[in-house]
Amino acid sequence: MSLYTAETRRLTKRRFTRFFVLGTLLVLAAIVAGMFFTNHKASPERLAAAQAEADSQYQFAVQQASKETADCQAAQGTPAAQNYPPCDQIYQPAREDFRAEWYMDPMFDFREQFGFLVTALAALLAVMAFVIGATYVGAEWSSGGMMNLLLWRPRRLQVLGTKLAALLVSLGVFTVVVSAAWTGLFVLTAQLRGTLAGMTSGAWQSILLMELRGMVLVLAAGAVGFGLASLGRHTAMALGAAIGAIIVFQFGLGTVLSLAKVPFAEAYLVPVWALAWMDKSAVATDWNSCDYSSTSGCEPATITITWPMAGGVLAAVVLLIVGAAMWTMRSRDVT
Amino acid sequence: MNAVLEIQGLRKTYRSRKGVRRALDGFDMVVEAGQVHGFLGPNGSGKTTTLRTLLGLIRPNGGRMALLGREVPQALPEVAGLVGAIVESPQFFGNFSARDTLSLLADAGGVERARVHEVLELVGLRDRAGDRVKTYSLGMKQRLAVASALLKNPQLLILDEPANGLDPGGIREMRTLMRNLAESGMTVVLSSHILGEIQLICDSVTIISAGRRVAAGSVADVLAQHAASAVRVRVESVADLTGSAGALREIGAQVVVEPDHLMVSGLAHPSAITRTLAARGIYVSELAPVAVDLESVFLELTGTAPVEGEHRQVDESAAAPAPTVNGGWGQ
Ligand SMILES: Nc1ncnc2c1ncn2[C@@H]1O[C@H](COP(=O)(O)OP(=O)(O)O)[C@@H](O)[C@H]1O
Ligand SMILES: [Mg+2]
Numbered sequence: 001m002s003l004y005t006a007e008t009r010r011l012t013k014r015r016f017t018r019f020f021v022l023g024t025l026l027v028l029a030a031i032v033a034g035m036f037f038t039n040h041k042a043s044p045e046r047l048a049a050a051q052a053e054a055d056s057q058y059q060f061a062v063q064q065a066s067k068e069t070a071d072c073q074a075a076q077g078t079p080a081a082q083n084y085p086p087c088d089q090i091y092q093p094a095r096e097d098f099r100a101e102w103y104m105d106p107m108f109d110f111r112e113q114f115g116f117l118v119t120a121l122a123a124l125l126a127v128m129a130f131v132i133g134a135t136y137v138g139a140e141w142s143s144g145g146m147m148n149l150l151l152w153r154p155r156r157l158q159v160l161g162t163k164l165a166a167l168l169v170s171l172g173v174f175t176v177v178v179s180a181a182w183t184g185l186f187v188l189t190a191q192l193r194g195t196l197a198g199m200t201s202g203a204w205q206s207i208l209l210m211e212l213r214g215m216v217l218v219l220a221a222g223a224v225g226f227g228l229a230s231l232g233r234h235t236a237m238a239l240g241a242a243i244g245a246i247i248v249f250q251f252g253l254g255t256v257l258s259l260a261k262v263p264f265a266e267a268y269l270v271p272v273w274a275l276a277w278m279d280k281s282a283v284a285t286d287w288n289s290c291d292y293s294s295t296s297g298c299e300p301a302t303i304t305i306t307w308p309m310a311g312g313v314l315a316a317v318v319l320l321i322v323g324a325a326m327w328t329m330r331s332r333d334v335t
Numbered sequence: 336m337n338a339v340l341e342i343q344g345l346r347k348t349y350r351s352r353k354g355v356r357r358a359l360d361g362f363d364m365v366v367e368a369g370q371v372h373g374f375l376g377p378n379g380s381g382k383t384t385t386l387r388t389l390l391g392l393i394r395p396n397g398g399r400m401a402l403l404g405r406e407v408p409q410a411l412p413e414v415a416g417l418v419g420a421i422v423e424s425p426q427f428f429g430n431f432s433a434r435d436t437l438s439l440l441a442d443a444g445g446v447e448r449a450r451v452h453e454v455l456e457l458v459g460l461r462d463r464a465g466d467r468v469k470t471y472s473l474g475m476k477q478r479l480a481v482a483s484a485l486l487k488n489p490q491l492l493i494l495d496e497p498a499n500g501l502d503p504g505g506i507r508e509m510r511t512l513m514r515n516l517a518e519s520g521m522t523v524v525l526s527s528h529i530l531g532e533i534q535l536i537c538d539s540v541t542i543i544s545a546g547r548r549v550a551a552g553s554v555a556d557v558l559a560q561h562a563a564s565a566v567r568v569r570v571e572s573v574a575d576l577t578g579s580a581g582a583l584r585e586i587g588a589q590v591v592v593e594p595d596h597l598m599v600s601g602l603a604h605p606s607a608i609t610r611t612l613a614a615r616g617i618y619v620s621e622l623a624p625v626a627v628d629l630e631s632v633f634l635e636l637t638g639t640a641p642v643e644g645e646h647r648q649v650d651e652s653a654a655a656p657a658p659t660v661n662g663g664w665g666q
Contacts, residue, residue, distance in 0.1 A: 006442035015430055144426030147392060148483065151420050152444040154391045154411040333349075333393040 003153060007166035016135050021174070024128045028121065028178070032185045035117075039108035039193040046104060053103040061093040108194025111203055114186055115210060119278045121182050122214030126221035129171050130242065133225035136167060138235025147334050160329045164226055164322070171222045175215045183207070213277055213307070220318045227321035231328060261288055264303055277310035337404065339491050339522045340366035340389070345398035347384055347546075358384040359395070360546035366524055366539070371517045373533035373554075374526040375629075376543035377639045379649045382526040383423045385543070386495050390420055403490060416444065419489035421480040424499050429469030433460055433479050436468060437486060446486055454482040459508065473500030481509070485516075492516060493524045498532055510536050530630040540629070544637040544652045554629065561632040565600040568608060569621035582611050598625070 011017055040046060072087040084090075140146045140163075153159050190196045228238035250269055257265035266272045267284040276282035282305050289301040347359040359381045366372040376382050387393045389400055391408040400407050402414045427436050437451045455464045458478040463471070468479065477500050484492055498506050513523050513536055527533050533540060533554075540557055542550040550557050570579055573595055580590045583599055586607060591598040599608060609619050634640035637652045 002445045003443045006439050009442065010439050013431065013435065139428060143428040145428045147422070148425055148427070148440065149443060150392060151390055151422070152415060152440060152487075154408070154415045331394065333387075335387065335393060 003159070003162045004166055007163050008170060011132075011136055011166055011170055014136065014139070016139075017132050020128055020132055024124060025178075027124060028182065031117075031120070032182075032189070035108060035186070036189050036193060038106065039189065040105040041193055041195075042104065042107055047100060050103040051100040054098040054100045057103070058093060058095060058098040061098070065090060065092050108186075108189050110186065110190035110194065110196045111198040114183075114190075114207060115279070117182070117186060118179075118207065118210050118214055119275070121179065122211075122217045122278060123274070125175055125178065125214070125218045129218045129222035130225035131239070132171070133167050133222035134229040134238030134242075135235045136229075137163060137226050138229035138233075138238060141230065141233035142235070150334060156329050157326055160230065160326060164223065167222055167226055168219050171219055172215065175218045179211045179214065183211070210278060216311075217274065217277060217314070220314050223318050224321050227318075227325040230325040231321070263289065263301070267303060267305065272305060273310045273313055276305040277307050277314060280307045281305065282310075337368055338365050338401075339368045339403050340364065340372075340524060341399075341401045342385065342389065343399045345385065345388060345400065346396045347381075347388055347393065348396050358546055359388070359398075362398070362543060362546055363548050364541045364551070366522060366541075368522050369517065369520060370538040371513055371523045371525065371536050373537035373540040374524055374543070375528065375530065375533060375540055375633055376526075377528060377637050377649070377652050380543045380637070380652060381546040382543060383495055384546075386420065386422050386493055386526065390418070390422065390493070391415075392422065416487055417490045418493065419484035419487050419491070420493040420495075421484045421497065422493075422495045424473075424477060424496065425480045425483070427468045427476065427479065430467055432465050432467055433471075433482070434464040436479065437483060440483055441486055444487060446488075450486055450488070454485045457485060457512065458482040459505075474502055474505055477501055478505070481512075489521065491522045491524070495526045496528070497525060498527060498529055506532065530628070530633050534629040542633060542636055544639075545650075549636045550632070558627055558629065558632060561627075561635060565598050565625045565627070566602075566605050566608065567621065567623045567625050568597040568599050568619060569595065570597075570612065571618050571620050575617045578615070579612055579617050582615055582617075583608065586611055596621070 069087055069090050072084040072090060075081045075084060076087070137146075137160075140149075146159075149159060150156060187196065225238050225242070228241045229235050232238065232241070250271075254265065254269055257268055262268075263286040264284045272282045272284055283302045284305060286301045286303075290298040291301055292298055342362060342364040345359050345362040346357075349356045349358055362381065362385060364374070364385070374382055374385075384393070388395045389402065389407065391411045394408075402410075402418055405414050407414065431439070433455065434451060437454065438448055440446075441448055441451055452461075455461050458481050460475065460478050460482065463475065468476065471479065477497065481494065481497055484494065497509055501509060510532070513525065517523050517538075525533065525537065537554055539553045540551065541548060542557070550561065552560075568579070570576065576592055576595075576597060580592050580597055583590050583597070583602075587601065588599050588608075589601040602608065605622060605624070608622065612619055631640075639647060639652050641647065
């Protein structure tokens, strides 16, 4: 327990941790502010203004069309006629093509939009967790702090495990607090600049579950960063591995797979799996295939990745990396 | 007397891409309780490797070790709280202050925080304890390292080259500190390659060369065993030095010719010198026994005495003859 509190203190005392957390919070605040100021509630005045805008656009379009038609008819019998389609086919605007709601500032629809925002939050916090987890243990290894600590606490697995626990608990608490604030701020945005319509208790429950899955993603990212940096005994190892993985797996593998016309190329790439985890399912499409049906012609084949599948992959990756870190910690020479 | 540190037949081989390096090759060592023990050896002889192995940081390839009467590494979790150590000028996380660094260690090891101030005072860092370690000089980092080892108030204190980077005043303070700690009942093991230091404060020494013990015992014993009783000889005329040297060599002495005197050894009785030289009409103006010091014993035993016109390389040192069976365990 004393080791645990010491490690939590070490983590939160680090300037890098503080700066990175602060930076993440600033980005999140910017998103909240952006959403707040670009959305507006529908009011009679706003509706009238939008109607007027739609009307004037309609009038302008009608004028354009009639001028075009007149030019077309005047050009008949001259060489310029080839520039025009048959004059009766020139587009004539219709009223319903200029609806007032298209000229209104957007309104924040909580039920429609918040799900995406939960995913965005999870993604940002996951990146933060990865980097903080990696630097936290990486700096310990490269500064010799780990060696010093082992002189005090020779049980190596306990030391590494306690460090990981301190990291994950801190990240977990942080994620819960930030998610609560995130939800609260967007509820407020919806109340002031949009609508909370359709937020039944079932809808709330699904938001809550999504936030929980987001937290799991954040913790997994932290554990992977921690494990990689501990394996390589350096922060740079983890960051290098992450960048390498992105380049090789995302861009390199993506290109190769699509060149090789491998079916369902997206299914080999991380974003689909992350989305499947957050949105409960994601669809990968094999654009080269053709499921012919008489009604809709050629339909490309799809496979659906469900969140249990994505969760299983996530758990396997975390177990593999953390397990390897623990395994090497057990017997390596600390010099 | 009971031994607080015992090592027998310790072997460690480092394997890397560049090949295999035998750092310890059947090394033995014993340290009795309450002593200040010097652990001497040239660079690369295996001192740090020994201490790392003892403290469980690296795995030996063979041999037995015990700390405070308990076999390690098995019993290390139990004895770790009683053994304070620094290994090879430890590094600290640069952005934390000395006080933060120590209080984190104190928390991790279950030592009360008040002890942090005591040790900072003890090593002379009190007024700089709030500064970031990154801004410390080498000597200040070394003091912090010693402070971290003292934090546990250990029964056994192991310091790897503690004088590294210290100024003369700091070295003298460190010496006094070690003596005081030993008087308060702490056993202190100091590794060093600075011989004067060790001779001044140590009760006993172990000398290591090329991964093996070449000498051990109290400082007086080691000196007595290896004192090649030398005599400094001056003659009336410097021109006679070469002739004198030849004459003395004829009677079996080892002679080193210096610019204005001779160093003569290997003779049972110094009177043989005066007799021999007088017989040749050369008169001795000074005949002084030279007190051997640890340094010359060290240079002799480890084979690292400088030779004119040669640049000795780090690994060129003498290895002991075959390790003696039974050496050192529980004597
Ligand atoms: N991590 C390592 N990998 C390979 N060789 C090492 C390592 N650490 C030390 N050695 C080698 O082991 C020998 C003993 O080193 P060391 O114990 O540090 O010597 P000392 O502390 O007496 O100067 C040296 O030859 C050194 O090069
Ligand atoms: Mg060393």
